[in-house]
Amino acid sequence: MQVFATPKLKHVDITSDFWKRYRELVVKEVLPYQWQVMNDEADIAIADDPQNNGQDKNSHAVANLKIAAGEMAGHHYGFPFQDTDVYKWLEAAAYSFSYQPNADLKTITDNLIELIAKAQDEDGYLSTYFQIDAPERKFKRLQQSHELYTMGHYIEAGVAYYQATGNQKALDIATRMADCIDRNFGLEEGKIPGYDGHPEIELALARLYEATDDQKYLDLAHYFLNQRGQDPAFFEKQIALDGDSVDRDLIPGMRDFTREYYLAGEPIADQKVPHGHAVRVVYLCTGMAYVARYTRDAALLAACDRFWNDIVKRQMYITGNIGQTTTGEAVTYDYDLPNDTDYGETCASVGMSFFAKQMLNIRAKGEYADVLEKELFNGAISGMALDGKHFFYVNPLEADPAASKGNPGKSHVLTHRADWFGCACCPANLARLITSVDQYLYTVTDDTILSHQFISNDAQFEDGVELNQSNNFPWNGEIHYDVKNPNGKSFKLGIRIPSWSKEFGLEINGEVKTLPVEDGFIYLDVSDKTVTIDLSLDMRVKFMRANNRDSADFGKVAIQRGPIVYAAEQADNKAPLWSYEVDTKTKPSYAYNADLLNGVGVVKVSADKVELDGTDADLYTEDNEQASEQVEMTLVPYYAWANREDGQMRVWLNK
Amino acid sequence: MQVFATPKLKHVDITSDFWKRYRELVVKEVLPYQWQVMNDEADIAIADDPQNNGQDKNSHAVANLKIAAGEMAGHHYGFPFQDTDVYKWLEAAAYSFSYQPNADLKTITDNLIELIAKAQDEDGYLSTYFQIDAPERKFKRLQQSHELYTMGHYIEAGVAYYQATGNQKALDIATRMADCIDRNFGLEEGKIPGYDGHPEIELALARLYEATDDQKYLDLAHYFLNQRGQDPAFFEKQIALDGDSVDRDLIPGMRDFTREYYLAGEPIADQKVPHGHAVRVVYLCTGMAYVARYTRDAALLAACDRFWNDIVKRQMYITGNIGQTTTGEAVTYDYDLPNDTDYGETCASVGMSFFAKQMLNIRAKGEYADVLEKELFNGAISGMALDGKHFFYVNPLEADPAASKGNPGKSHVLTHRADWFGCACCPANLARLITSVDQYLYTVTDDTILSHQFISNDAQFEDGVELNQSNNFPWNGEIHYDVKNPNGKSFKLGIRIPSWSKEFGLEINGEVKTLPVEDGFIYLDVSDKTVTIDLSLDMRVKFMRANNRDSADFGKVAIQRGPIVYAAEQADNKAPLWSYEVDTKTKPSYAYNADLLNGVGVVKVSADKVELDGTDADLYTEDNEQASEQVEMTLVPYYAWANREDGQMRVWLNK
Numbered sequence A, B: 001m002q003v004f005a006t007p008k009l010k011h012v013d014i015t016s017d018f019w020k021r022y023r024e025l026v027v028k029e030v031l032p033y034q035w036q037v038m039n040d041e042a043d044i045a046i047a048d049d050p051q052n053n054g055q056d057k058n059s060h061a062v063a064n065l066k067i068a069a070g071e072m073a074g075h076h077y078g079f080p081f082q083d084t085d086v087y088k089w090l091e092a093a094a095y096s097f098s099y100q101p102n103a104d105l106k107t108i109t110d111n112l113i114e115l116i117a118k119a120q121d122e123d124g125y126l127s128t129y130f131q132i133d134a135p136e137r138k139f140k141r142l143q144q145s146h147e148l149y150t151m152g153h154y155i156e157a158g159v160a161y162y163q164a165t166g167n168q169k170a171l172d173i174a175t176r177m178a179d180c181i182d183r184n185f186g187l188e189e190g191k192i193p194g195y196d197g198h199p200e201i202e203l204a205l206a207r208l209y210e211a212t213d214d215q216k217y218l219d220l221a222h223y224f225l226n227q228r229g230q231d232p233a234f235f236e237k238q239i240a241l242d243g244d245s246v247d248r249d250l251i252p253g254m255r256d257f258t259r260e261y262y263l264a265g266e267p268i269a270d271q272k273v274p275h276g277h278a279v280r281v282v283y284l285c286t287g288m289a290y291v292a293r294y295t296r297d298a299a300l301l302a303a304c305d306r307f308w309n310d311i312v313k314r315q316m317y318i319t320g321n322i323g324q325t326t327t328g329e330a331v332t333y334d335y336d337l338p339n340d341t342d343y344g345e346t347c348a349s350v351g352m353s354f355f356a357k358q359m360l361n362i363r364a365k366g367e368y369a370d371v372l373e374k375e376l377f378n379g380a381i382s383g384m385a386l387d388g389k390h391f392f393y394v395n396p397l398e399a400d401p402a403a404s405k406g407n408p409g410k411s412h413v414l415t416h417r418a419d420w421f422g423c424a425c426c427p428a429n430l431a432r433l434i435t436s437v438d439q440y441l442y443t444v445t446d447d448t449i450l451s452h453q454f455i456s457n458d459a460q461f462e463d464g465v466e467l468n469q470s471n472n473f474p475w476n477g478e479i480h481y482d483v484k485n486p487n488g489k490s491f492k493l494g495i496r497i498p499s500w501s502k503e504f505g506l507e508i509n510g511e512v513k514t515l516p517v518e519d520g521f522i523y524l525d526v527s528d529k530t531v532t533i534d535l536s537l538d539m540r541v542k543f544m545r546a547n548n549r550d551s552a553d554f555g556k557v558a559i560q561r562g563p564i565v566y567a568a569e570q571a572d573n574k575a576p577l578w579s580y581e582v583d584t585k586t587k588p589s590y591a592y593n594a595d596l597l598n599g600v601g602v603v604k605v606s607a608d609k610v611e612l613d614g615t616d617a618d619l620y621t622e623d624n625e626q627a628s629e630q631v632e633m634t635l636v637p638y639y640a641w642a643n644r645e646d647g648q649m650r651v652w653l654n655k
């Protein structure tokens, strides 16, 4: 196994119009709005959220910290992990300073660090629910408590804030937290031989290790991964000691899920496929990959490969969404990919981006970057409306307002994005991905710079190396690079050839070149002081099909162009959308429309639209030729759906 | 509106091989087995039933009656409506005496009547849960109590037992019960201006009216129908008075359903389409039609027509199953007919047979008899295994053991019939339909005998009229009638032409005849002393399609021959079943196989079976021609599925 040194990338400026808009939107809309929400100053309609789990009042997230800090009186309100809303917001804000310094915002975040420091216990513990309302139950019901999950999110935020601003206190809070956890967990006498019901601390500790170089944190992360599932009854035993009565549960119903749901039914090395809660899966995988890289733990790496393979080849929607069922927000089983009842939580797509990034740090394999790109341009950003003010928790691939209203099995599927959620994990998670997207473009190893995303940017490396990538991606596939290498350094530059572009054109310094594709990358040896590269990707509109072991998509096609998966919406196509049969023999057309949905490439395909039967016609008749008319179907990018009037949407079309 | 007099049919002997087997099976297997279960003497595995609702112990149903009768000490166990298991069993047994007198069984049932009489309160009240454990709460929480539902089931059983055996006590219990209800319910001062959360008492009272000719019972039934929904807050008000705390609920979660779910959100006359719990819908409809016929209540009849039309044209599966969602065992909305998540409770198909029978009593319309036939040969009998010892509660049209195990949204779909259920409504409900199927063949009006089912039988009418119908239906469509009319009576004989047999041949006394089809019937004037009729039905195997407003079946075909809907099973066809594309241009073949599944007609259709992609193949690829081989697909009757090894099943096939 290859282990790479710390990347030597200095700074990336995103110049992509597409991403600059999103990144500015987060600063302009999401961060101020969420700050208001967390301070209970926003007028929000959580009660409309079918996922509110009874959390239908204000957020109270900042108030919880103030109470823990002794600045306010009162009880904790919200989920046991309510603090994480604040931390993910703080992390998103920290990243935003790299492209949009904002003194007012920084005053708020600096003050927030002070508040968090004040809320933290003497011994480093910080989880306001337990501090305020159940101090005697700390670390006693880890299946449900989310304490390490919560502190993990702070650690991520603290590291990010320290790295962005140099605020030492932000990092100190994190190390004190980690030290507290280290004192309490482990196999030594007197410590808790357990782990959290919701993975997150593993990846956070690995990140803290990177930031501090303190081996203790890597060891602790490794401990959590090795220990998981060693005693499959660990959670039940804790519950028996903490009080078996259901009214002692921290989140009702959580005890009903299986051990496998918590990925704790057996040691990770023995787990064949990921089970359970989709976000737990991808967070755990991210931690596994992070730690496997540093520890060279072969069993852990094998588990990363196994889980990656199963998710990507058998359990991921074409949009990158993950989690096929609303029951427990969970994955189900191989090739079970129902489009109208799926869950596809925004957080799971965000977490899958983390996992992909970590796998790229392990191996230069285009597949990881393909999935990362799929998430960035589809499954993850579909979580936010174009206005930056409305959010999806659930991302269906087929939606119908009548079904969401009329069939309880689909009531979790919203056909418009909501103001906010009772469980508000998704918006801030997406915000931190968007504000840090500059960290997802390159993977730098000892001798190679991998440029694996086609998001225009100017990147500065050590030794004066600069890469300027310019393009109008994802609408246009002409990718131009100017490489500046004033000191004539020798390095390899790997450029990804996406799996959707089997054919591509390449010119180096204006001359046509042919280079072999190795595991999804072409490699150039750079030593000249300047190099220009022109890559021309295959931007044909393609009819895609699913592996035919997937019954839900059997006989259907989805439309993709470049990385963008398309969707048909009722706003463009007369309902019902299932009455169209796409003609895959006729070439689709494509045109960019600057005036639609903030500017999108629009695809039109030819289709037969079957004439609808009458509502008083027999429900079942002998099969016969049905009248139809040839029509044009209009498709828009999946991420941009549900930004107009409510209506049907579908990604997979009949043919 | 036509109102018909009491049918003048005297006796029907079923001679059909198909139905004799079922009727003997109920006597031989179902009745003794269920008696054991209700007496807690059977070794059953209720805990395996995903519908057990926490009722995972023994039935205790007879014990509850014994405790109420003072013969045993202890508490009530089971649902508040546990008594109905006993009553439906008693009713099934009563009908069985008409074709298979059984002295041992009659000793048991006579003793049971004694026990029930003893359990009944002085004032006629009988609902053992309330008598034993909550006497102060009688009639105080009708949304959930099922008290009138429970007594309604006794009234049905008591009438049936009285009619079958002449046991006066059986009828007296029923009239005392009805009198008790009459004293307690109504708009008069001091009475409860309400109704039961679960309809049933309405049809039971109409039946008691027929048996006793006492107008009071019809009026009471009419009251319940008129009053329903007049005060939409009735249930909530009762709950507020009885105690609002959830631990006062008789069945957890029942308060969470809407008023519409209970068909009580507005007066029935104002309800446009049926909502809510499917069995409630069809029981209510049966009561409505029953009472509308006798009262000539035009608004009620209009509601019957509206509800019938909506169910049959927009919410019924091709197998006759009803109820598209497991959430609340409910109907959903027009044209929402998912095959893999449906509910299709056996009781709903049984209840739909009741409704159809009542509608036939109102109007001579073949559509009602078509639906009755559809239930009898498909949706209802699929509820019982061929061995008579295993039962379906849920009847899916598409099943996959992997999905039932792996996707929680399908965990209610069993792929094998269960021993028994925590809520054991279905087996006895089907048993009473099967033992009384002789009562479903004719509808006799003042001047017309309608023969609307092709179930071989010898029927005796008054005035010496006899109809002997012989055939090998449903496998063969040659229907022969010998009419004997020794006294030369004049009457019209209506014979149904099924909607699936637009073409048919007819010979009367050996001569080819052409008669017009009027609303699904042909009519002969009979006055000769003997008449022979030969009807030849269209038994072609047909590819059926659904109204294209139904998205789940769009582009798919189902196979039907005569009344029998077919299903493909993994036992005959290599999985996965979705990988077959049926060739509807090639004529299917049909052959009766006496050795398969107790003798069934087997259909074979030509299909392309797509070659499966590898499990390590990409999940999404550019659409291309897929390799396939031409194969023969074998289909068996839907009712007979899941009688061999566990496997996939589907009714709607890709084409």
Ligand SMILES: [Zn+2]
Residues within 6 Å of the ligand: A345, A346, A347, A348, A393, A424, A425, A426, A427, A429
């Ligand atoms: Zn989330």
Ligand SMILES: [Zn+2]
Residues within 6 Å of the ligand: B345, B346, B347, B348, B393, B424, B425, B426, B427, B429
């Ligand atoms: Zn039932």
